[in-house]
Amino acid sequence: MPDQKTLSTITTLDTPPSAWRSVLSTEGYRVMVDEGTEPAFSSALDTEKRDGTFVCAACFLPLFESASKFDSGTGWPSFFGPIEGRVETKQDFKSVLPRTEYHCVRCGGHLGHVFPDGPQPTGQRYCNNGVALRFVPDSEPLPGPRDPSGNDVTTS
């Protein structure tokens, strides 16, 4: 299996939303599939400070390195940038002012919003729902890709 962290080509999943229901918590499904937002300060990952990798809670794609995490004071895990090529953005018109939503490039799961008021080196603030992430400390192996629709995603 290729190293999940350095993987350069990512096969997009077309897992039906209903399949994610079987592997995500109710809150995880509400955030990642229905594009909801968890309450501030509700995730233990907000204060996670160990060295490691934050992977997508749905498909386990590595999304953020702990080195890019910072304390934004907002109550949501915040990063100045994702691992290159791991998230995609789109405009979200749900609130009065349009915001930039971002999601996992592999499974399409909603992660959070990005704002242009982050620290250097990028000046960006990726405000991520903790329930949409899973933290893997450096002492543990990264999980392989997950697709609950049962397709083998390791060989394509």
Ligand SMILES: [Zn+2]
């Ligand atoms: Zn994903």
